[in-house]
Amino acid sequence: MTSLLILGIETSCDETATALYDSEKGLISHKVFSQIDLHKQYGGVVPELASRDHVKKLLPMVDHLINETGKSINDLDAIAYTAGPGLSGALLVGSVMANGLAFSLGIPSVPIHHMEAHLLAPLLEQDSANMPFIALLVSGGHTLLIKVESKGDYEIIGQTLDDAAGEAFDKGAKLLGLAYPGGPEISRLAESGSQGAFTFPRPLSKDKKNLDFSFSGLKTSLMYRVNQLKLDELFTDQCRADLAFAYEEAIVDSLVEKTHRAVKKINVDSVIIAGGVGANKKLRSKMLETFHKKSVEVIFPSLEFCTDNAAMIALTGSYRFQQGIHNENYQITVNPRWSIDKIYEEINANG
Ligand code: KG4
Ligand code: ZN
Numbered sequence: 001m002t003s004l005l006i007l008g009i010e011t012s013c014d015e016t017a018t019a020l021y022d023s024e025k026g027l028i029s030h031k032v033f034s035q036i037d038l039h040k041q042y043g044g045v046v047p048e049l050a051s052r053d054h055v056k057k058l059l060p061m062v063d064h065l066i067n068e069t070g071k072s073i074n075d076l077d078a079i080a081y082t083a084g085p086g087l088s089g090a091l092l093v094g095s096v097m098a099n100g101l102a103f104s105l106g107i108p109s110v111p112i113h114h115m116e117a118h119l120l121a122p123l124l125e126q127d128s129a130n131m132p133f134i135a136l137l138v139s140g141g142h143t144l145l146i147k148v149e150s151k152g153d154y155e156i157i158g159q160t161l162d163d164a165a166g167e168a169f170d171k172g173a174k175l176l177g178l179a180y181p182g183g184p185e186i187s188r189l190a191e192s193g194s195q196g197a198f199t200f201p202r203p204l205s206k207d208k209k210n211l212d213f214s215f216s217g218l219k220t221s222l223m224y225r226v227n228q229l230k231l232d233e234l235f236t237d238q239c240r241a242d243l244a245f246a247y248e249e250a251i252v253d254s255l256v257e258k259t260h261r262a263v264k265k266i267n268v269d270s271v272i273i274a275g276g277v278g279a280n281k282k283l284r285s286k287m288l289e290t291f292h293k294k295s296v297e298v299i300f301p302s303l304e305f306c307t308d309n310a311a312m313i314a315l316t317g318s319y320r321f322q323q324g325i326h327n328e329n330y331q332i333t334v335n336p337r338w339s340i341d342k343i344y345e346e347i348n349a350n351g
Helices: 036-042 047-068 088-105 114-124 165-175 182-190 216-231 237-266 281-292 311-322 340-350
Strands: 005-010 015-022 026-034 078-084 109-113 133-138 143-150 153-159 270-274 297-299
Touching: 005 047, 005 088, 005 311, 015 047, 015 311, 026 047, 026 311, 036 047, 047 088, 078 088, 078 114, 078 311, 088 109, 109 114, 109 311, 109 340, 114 133, 114 143, 114 270, 114 311, 114 340, 133 237, 143 237, 153 237, 153 340, 165 182, 165 216, 165 237, 182 237, 182 281, 216 237, 237 270, 237 281, 270 281, 281 297
Parallel strands: 005 078, 078 109, 133 270, 270 297
Antiparallel strands: 005 015, 015 026, 133 143, 143 153
8 A cells, every 4th residue: 555644633622733644654743732831820721712722823833844844735645633522612623624624635534533542642653552452541531441452443441430530630739739730740749759648548449340430539538638737737848749649649559450450351461551641650650560560561652642642643544544434525523522432433423
């Protein structure tokens, strides 16, 4: 098969990202513009501000990427874009841009599921993973354990019953007076915290087969601790660091334990960990330590491909395109609440 040049576009939340991917040579280049500074003062992402900023940044970023790589827009074979899940206004910006550009160039557009792209991101750096494998997808909006039989065949075997792991980090950071996004902030503060100064409950059900997560009790428990320590005038810098340590440890332990249960239950020899929380150093080392003893391979994308990026969108677009799944009707549909086990249903329905 001749090589295909795919433009990837990601605008599902607060990152505007573009990428060029060659189906034979791999990733050519990718760019991420983070809107963190725009949202920081509000302590979280403001959807309307996110959409408006995507409108401003996306087209110049596409232009810059194409020029920088010495390609022409006419070299493109398809345009892959995130169609869901995510913020509806933000997704619409990417969808309008991708479909408009694809229509004007007479090439197909390829709608991509954001979480599937996170799941496949490690394949930007390595050829394959042993199938079936377990994927732990941990981001600001999702915490999912997925049994992957093959590319496109995803069964959700565990998920969060309330907050996502990234959301737990972000809300915990707010309670500790830290900036958004909370994951990296909590990790940084936890480095000067001490083990054992505080402990938080691990939301682990006694039923060893249960693979669901729950983080809202943990967050409430942190809130009560913080309020009490403030009343007692003990909420010092060292105390905040100790709380960050214990809070991060509780989230990480819960993710590691449920992934371990999933690996035992399904009996696989590979685990992929992806999504923004996958950048967490403690999570990475505890996963490696746990599974190394059991000869289970643990695969993480490198840090730049853990958090939102368009390289993973273009890569997934390349697979979809080669499967013959693309959109030549240029329908501008997005699905903010798209479930990963309904990828084909949704694509077929939108034809
Ligand atoms: O995948 P992502 O970039 O965007 C979504 O699709 O949500 O994930 C963002 C989430 C945020 O909640 C952020 O706090 C968390 O990932 N995150 C981290 C780390 N880096 C990002 N959480 C823990 N440790 C990190 N180092
Ligand atoms: Zn994401």
